[in-house]
Amino acid sequence: MPELPEVETVIRELRPKLKNKKIKEVRVMLSKMVAVGPHTLPNLRKTDNSVAFKFSEVIKGQKITDIKRRAKLIIIDLQGKYAILVHLKMTGQLIFLDKKHLDKQLRLLNIENIKPVRLPAKSTHVIFEFTDGSRLYYNDFRQFGYLKLVTDKELPQVKDLQGFGPEPLDKKFTYEVFEKLLSRRANAQIKPWLLDPTIIAGIGNIYSDEIAFYAKVRPMRTIKSLNDKEKKLVFKGIKKILTDAVKHYGSSVGDFVRPSGDWGTYGLLHKVYGRAGEKCYTCGTVIKSLKFNGRTGSYCPSCQK
Ligand SMILES: [Zn+2]
Structure with a gap:
């Protein structure tokens, strides 16, 4: 999708x-x-x-x-x-x-x-x-x-x-805005939180996995368990992963085709999404998959705490 x-x-x-x-x-x-x-x-x-x-x-x-x-x-x-x-x-x-x-x-x-x-x-x-x-x-x-x-x-x-949260690549989406959004849902887990379009617009399964990997936090960590350094990394990850993905014309997993008819190339750069069972590029540990609310996610059990 x-x-x-x-x-x-x-x-x-x-x-x-x-x-x-x-x-x-x-x-x-x-x-x-x-x-x-x-x-x-x-x-x-x-x-x-x-x-x-x-x-x-x-x-x-x-x-x-x-x-x-x-x-x-x-x-x-x-x-x-x-x-x-x-x-x-x-x-x-x-x-x-x-x-x-x-x-x-x-x-x-x-x-x-x-x-x-x-x-x-x-x-x-x-x-x-x-x-x-x-x-x-x-x-x-x-x-x-x-x-x-x-x-x-x-x-x-x-x-x-209607009903969408801020655009994450907008300059108005600052760390202060992000922190406020986090503090409103302290008991939420980070991946479902990232997936909720009423909190932040446009993030789905691929990019929530990649953002959590970037921030070195496991997808089901609760927000209240994140320290300041981890919160900053999640924020930085949102901006960086989405910006990089746009630079590489998105991820062509399955059906996504660019208007030119070419494919997006960011899929080749995924660190965890779609890589369950394969080795982590950073540490060599096997990437694990997780299930929640009928959805799946992937993470590195060693890089992500
Ligand atoms: Zn790893």
Whole structure:
């Protein structure tokens, strides 16, 4: 599932490509992937062709002015009163191809032996065609993501934009802010705390594991058991791990593909995530896995105290 660094990679790569592009046509192949209005979508959605028709009709002819992110939601601003919200959820992909490269062969899964394909693929559900002949494809294998058309006025009502904690890479997210957030949940354990989007936005399973390793603390340590040095390392780890991950275009574990069709390379730098049973690069101890609330994590029992 894409986390902050992956979604940030998507908007950074798409911004220079999409800014000022005029949308010539929108093709919706699977109408349950799109919505109109600010309401929350259930996981099981019904196909409604009239919604897909309205989605395409309103967007057709509009110009993109900017592309932004809040938590893991992508906001494509249109000139005038509309915006398109895109949530990749589990397996959503946004891929941009210019006119010259529309027949480019892409490997849509970071799994060995997967054959490269041309877009649209079986998992392509929405295509934006621009007046210069370039295209933006929305692919989604598991179909949990969505594209939602809202008016600027409706934006404050969108639930997927509400209730999030601070953006960890924002300059306003200082050590003082972090310490305040910690002190409010002294009994919480550090990994579940990092995973809670109402505390800090955008951190998931991959980066919470890597942050805990960086800070040399075990994922299930309680916050009140952390000393000052450990707290500072967790804070430093949040900034450093997420910044490094963005620099390496995120982690392509499974389905994450950059808008260029290339993979993110941060997965090659994971110290513990996805490495249970393998040896720690630092000390040689076998990385252990842990289970909590139906989720899993990984840590080094020797480097992490
Ligand atoms: Zn180790």
